[in-house]
Amino acid sequence: MVVLDGTVVNLALARIQIELGLTDNLRSWVVTSYALAYGGLLLLGGRLGDTFGRKRVFLTGVGLFTLASLACGLSTTPVILLAARVIQGIGAAIASPTAMALIVVTFAPGKARNQAFSVFAMMTGLGSVLGLVAGGALTEASWRWIFLINVPIGLLILTVGVKVLARTPVFERIRLDVRGAILATGASTLLVFGLAEGGTGYSPIVVGALILGFGILVAFFLSQRRVPNPVLPLHMFAERSRAAVFICLLLVGALMMAMTVQVALFVQEVVGYGPLRAGLAFIPFAFALGAGSWIAGLVVERTAPRFIIATGGLILVAGFVYGSTLGVDTTYFPDLLVPILIIGFGIGVVLIPLTLSVVAGVKPMDVGPLTATSLVSQTLGGPLGLAAVTAFAEYRARSVLGSAFDRIDRAALDDASRAALGTGYTSSLLICAGLAITVVVISLVFVRFTPEQIREGREAEKASTLG
Structure with a gap:
């Protein structure tokens, strides 16, 4: 349910913008408000389960997510929708890490637990692919259904969870670093706001938001040095290679969210696809990503990551x-399919060695915190990347249309508007290319893990799963 949510919303953005009268910047906040709450509170959410009991916390997170989904589906104003999306992100940040912890305590080490984690991984992959089809189909009926569909699923989870999940013991109540979580989320929000609003010009408010965001970010890192149980243990960044991997994951998260949103808008607003056709068009991306991951997994223990x-x-x-050259006359084959396959394959190749490098050469007890931090890096990178490309896309479209940009009728786009929007969407992919080049440079210069350390990391992951 959580993974599917991240896919279906992208396909519904164009419809949501028309019905609720959103600006381009507010439209991007439908995605980023959820991601910021989810990524900013994910580490804190994982500790809530240890402090208050995993079953109780898991069901609370699912309940929040379900209620927020209902509010999203019934929302009539941008304020209600964005507020509900924040609550959705909070619910996901509470439920997701606790779900994995519940697998560990529910299933015995060995075959049973391995099968449970296999099902967990399968549901994650299934959610990504189903999101493309289900999201498109539901949006064809109404964008509200992409949220309302979560309500019966959430109620089913709550009903069954109350009956079958074993109550887990409450661990020693530690002092939670709530201040750190708030500082991290606040800094990310201000930086995203500043970047997103940059497309209309750098006013004093925009510059102030960026400066304040960087200031709060510095305060966050300073606070992590002094608290006994920080949400982000800084010792994980002590090794230069591992710190570089976290930065690369943040950049990959940025280019992935930026690319998926911009391309989804391009094929609907510029090429003229409906939501269902757009979702079906992206299915090859998932298979290309799987192929790239499979090939990278075969060679990662023999080649330096x-x-x-x-x-x-x-x-x-x-x-x-390649994608930056597309325009209003784009056809599916080869114009769209080729870059979809290339980008999907490339992301698969990049993610596997980065993910394994996170735990390269570590002990089993360190696998959990490192993996959680890598997920946070990737999740928080998304809103930053989307904000940057949204601002650049608007800037490019405005440079073509001038003041007519503010009079665009999204419900009935004319040829000039479609061409200008297409220029903005495709040109913004060059920012994604720049992020990818940065990943290449950082990995070659700073990532020094060996294939032997990757093997050790895999063994540590296996040992941590077996408990």
Whole structure:
């Protein structure tokens, strides 16, 4: 349910913008408000289960997510929708890490637990693919259904969960770093706001938001040095190679969210696809990503990860540059399908060595915190990347249309508006290409893990799963 939500909303953005009268910047906040709440509170959410009991916290998170989904589906104003999306993100940040912890305590080590984690992984992959089809189909009826569909699913989870989940013991109540979570989320929000509003010009408010965001970010890192149980243990960044991997994951998260949203809007507003056709068009992306991941997994224990990451990054650059040349006369084959396959394959090649490098050469007890931090890096990178490309896309479209940009009728786009919006969407892919080049440089210069350390990391992951 959580993974599917991240896919279906992208396909519904164009319809949501028309019905609620959103500006381009507010439209992007439908995605980023959820991601900021989810990523900013994810580490804190994982600790709530240890402090207050995992079953109770898991069901609370699911309940919040379900109620927020209902509010999203019934919302009539942008304020209600965005507020509900924040609550959705909070619910997901509470439920997701606790769900994984419940697998560990519910299933015995060995075959049973391995099968449970296999089902968990399968549901994650299934959610990504089903989101493309279900999201498109539901949006064809009404964008509200992409949220309302969560309500019966959430109620079913709550009903069954109360009956079958074992109550887990409450661990020693530690002092939660609520201040750190608030500072991290606040800094990310201000930076995203500043970047997103940059498309209309850098006013004093925009500049002030960026400066204040950086200031709060510094305060966050300083606070993590002094608290006994920080949400982000800084010792995980002590090794230069691992710190570089976290930065690369943040950049990959940025280019992935930026690319998926911009391309989804491009095929609907510029090429003229409906939501269902757009969703079906992206299914090859999932298979290409799987193929890239499979190939990278085969060679990662024999080749230094920095070379695999760099190769995947260069493939991404090629895909983004190709995509930046598309326009209103784009056809599905080869114009759209080729970059979709190239970019999907490149992301698969990049993600596997980066993910394994997070736990390279560590002990089993360190796998959990490192994996959670890598997920946070990737999740928070998304809103930052989307804000940057949204601002650039608006800037490029405004440079073509001038003052007529503010009079665009999204419900009935004329040829000039479609061409200008297409220029903005495709040109913004060059920012994604720049992020990919940065990943290539950082990995080649700073990531020094060896294939032997990758093997050790895999063994540590397996040991941590077996408990």
